[in-house]
Amino acid sequence: MKHLLACLLTAMSPWSAPAEAARPYVNDKKAPENRKDLETIQNALTSALGKARNATVCIELAQGSGSGVLVSEDGLVLTASHVSGGVNKDLTVVLEDGRKFKALSLGVVADTDAAMVKITDKEKFPFAEIDRNDSTRLGDWVFSLGHSGGFDKERGSVVRLGRLVRMTDSTYQSDCTLIGGDSGGPLFNLQGQLIGIHSRVGTNLPMNMHVPIQVFLKHWDGLLKAEFIGEGPFVKKPEKGKGFLGLATEARKEGGLTVTKVGKDTPAEKADIKEGDVLLKLNGTELKTREQFQGLLKEMAEGDALEIEALRADKPLTLTLKLGAR
Amino acid sequence: MHAKLLLPALVLALTARSFGDQNLETAYRSTGATVLAAFEPQRQVIQKSSAVIYDGRSEAIYGVVISPDGDILTKASELQDIKKLSVAVDDKKYPEVTLLGTDPRWDVAHLKIDASGLTPVTYAPTSAVPQGTWVVANGASTRTQRRVLAGIISAKIREISTAGGGALGVILKPNAKELEIAEVQDKSGAKEAGLQKGDVILALDGKKVAKLEELAAILKDRKAGSTAKLTYRRKNEETTVEVRLIARNEMTDDMNRNDAMSGEYSERRSGFPRILQHDILGAKSIVGGPLLDLDGRCIGMNIARADRAESYAIPVEDLKAIAEHMLKK
Numbered sequence: 001m002k003h004l005l006a007c008l009l010t011a012m013s014p015w016s017a018p019a020e021a022a023r024p025y026v027n028d029k030k031a032p033e034n035r036k037d038l039e040t041i042q043n044a045l046t047s048a049l050g051k052a053r054n055a056t057v058c059i060e061l062a063q064g065s066g067s068g069v070l071v072s073e074d075g076l077v078l079t080a081s082h083v084s085g086g087v088n089k090d091l092t093v094v095l096e097d098g099r100k101f102k103a104l105s106l107g108v109v110a111d112t113d114a115a116m117v118k119i120t121d122k123e124k125f126p127f128a129e130i131d132r133n134d135s136t137r138l139g140d141w142v143f144s145l146g147h148s149g150g151f152d153k154e155r156g157s158v159v160r161l162g163r164l165v166r167m168t169d170s171t172y173q174s175d176c177t178l179i180g181g182d183s184g185g186p187l188f189n190l191q192g193q194l195i196g197i198h199s200r201v202g203t204n205l206p207m208n209m210h211v212p213i214q215v216f217l218k219h220w221d222g223l224l225k226a227e228f229i230g231e232g233p234f235v236k237k238p239e240k241g242k243g244f245l246g247l248a249t250e251a252r253k254e255g256g257l258t259v260t261k262v263g264k265d266t267p268a269e270k271a272d273i274k275e276g277d278v279l280l281k282l283n284g285t286e287l288k289t290r291e292q293f294q295g296l297l298k299e300m301a302e303g304d305a306l307e308i309e310a311l312r313a314d315k316p317l318t319l320t321l322k323l324g325a326r
Numbered sequence: 327m328h329a330k331l332l333l334p335a336l337v338l339a340l341t342a343r344s345f346g347d348q349n350l351e352t353a354y355r356s357t358g359a360t361v362l363a364a365f366e367p368q369r370q371v372i373q374k375s376s377a378v379i380y381d382g383r384s385e386a387i388y389g390v391v392i393s394p395d396g397d398i399l400t401k402a403s404e405l406q407d408i409k410k411l412s413v414a415v416d417d418k419k420y421p422e423v424t425l426l427g428t429d430p431r432w433d434v435a436h437l438k439i440d441a442s443g444l445t446p447v448t449y450a451p452t453s454a455v456p457q458g459t460w461v462v463a464n465g466a467s468t469r470t471q472r473r474v475l476a477g478i479i480s481a482k483i484r485e486i487s488t489a490g491g492g493a494l495g496v497i498l499k500p501n502a503k504e505l506e507i508a509e510v511q512d513k514s515g516a517k518e519a520g521l522q523k524g525d526v527i528l529a530l531d532g533k534k535v536a537k538l539e540e541l542a543a544i545l546k547d548r549k550a551g552s553t554a555k556l557t558y559r560r561k562n563e564e565t566t567v568e569v570r571l572i573a574r575n576e577m578t579d580d581m582n583r584n585d586a587m588s589g590e591y592s593e594r595r596s597g598f599p600r601i602l603q604h605d606i607l608g609a610k611s612i613v614g615g616p617l618l619d620l621d622g623r624c625i626g627m628n629i630a631r632a633d634r635a636e637s638y639a640i641p642v643e644d645l646k647a648i649a650e651h652m653l654k655k
Contacts, residue, residue, distance in 0.1 A: 031358070031363070035364075038620060039620070041460075042459060042460050045478070046456045049457060138348045138349075138350055139350050154482065154485075155482055156481055158636070159480050160477075160478070160480055163354070163356055164350070165350040165355050166347070166348065166349050166350065168348075175357065176605075177607055177635040178635060179633060
């Protein structure tokens, strides 16, 4: 994990690749007036759509699915924090063509619903350009993409057209209608630049809310470093002491702890810890007593990474796993 | 069993910051009057070639005028509930309406009114237009004036099947040790069979089921419309009943969650051989009328308001074939 993050920090900066498509004049009209204005919107949309759609992904989790958008060639994905569900979570990212990749959630901004995910498989990915000039204005024509209701290869991601109807620092509202499964998907301007991420809807149709891209840019470094930024309501901070490993131990005379029981379907079982293994070190700290071991775990939370040095049949081995939820 | 992630309205208040809060006036929004005024040429086509189907004095659905002599196509399943049927085309109302036939496969009905000199739709040469192409449909309507709504083609042309397995129409208690029913859905086979909240499902077609996955595996290969023998326990008594299975895509609990935020939608919204998907989202009554391109040509016929964010239209190639077939009969 440390290695991966170091890579991310050096390889990725949001300030690369300039993107200069002209802002269509129709955005600066109060409303389209004639066929030419309508065709200008249509032509801009149809020419931007291919690239935008290739960068749009479905994010599959154990409990459902959302959407996201690739913003770098090496697989950085922006989504909503209520989709990624927190920091260091294992996810699956599905591309428009149906290819699936393993991914890990990085940081979240819990109070504005922003999140970042990194595909861990190595591959060159299609990606969308970000609007870095804060060029978005009220009334701009925009389009949304998303895997509404989940991934459907026959259908593809769904595109909808609308205008930006309300803007605050933390939220854009558009009249691109969203539905379940669209969460985390991208909102583009007519030049095909990413300007927001779908977050939530109101009960009537025009209430479609997006996280402005500025929120992501503002917190970019923290998101890359897999930080948990802000407090709720979109994602709950894992609480210390609520992490769950799922094994029982007893102290060994020669030092370390002998595993006496591994629970079924627990993080310990998934990490292939076996009864009889001797746990020597937890994240570098020597293990001496059960109480000390429990004390160390109590300081950790769900999703935290453990590196355990152990002995199995007198041979040393290193086990890595993440704490589950109690 | 998939939850599709999108939060409903719960946090709107939290984000309403007064600083830099800007609002676009309603008239300039995508469905606003000023924006829709740009579609006046298409509106004039709708005025002549989109019929309004009335139930008494209220507008029920729309229809496509396919001949000068009063032949109109509309959505068949929506006709069933109409008690006092009449039709308006342009500014004229026709109280005498005959149902000449229906096509259950496409959910299309053929109506006939006593008229002459009507303007039928002009068919577009193809429905294979790029996604993002503007489309226009009948929106609301006064007695004499049609209004329009505009949107774009949203997704690939495709079949909307009823396949994908049958559903019982129950929601199970989450994380329970047994398959305990938490809710029986209305209009479901489970309700008809008398299943109740608290019943525990034990077996399906004689096969014991203890886990959701086991139940889902059996249902996956069963067709909607068929029946299954379901054994359940209520107060320590075991009973076996026949349950009619319903199309999964109309009955699963995740769709219900999406439906809950969808407002009105068409009762029949699946089982179409081919559809064009667009993002014109009027009332449920938007269905039945023509879908036009910017040239005012008919690119399809609106056949279902699928949910909050999706509308379906029969593509023009299929619509033409249906119309020709209906007119021959």
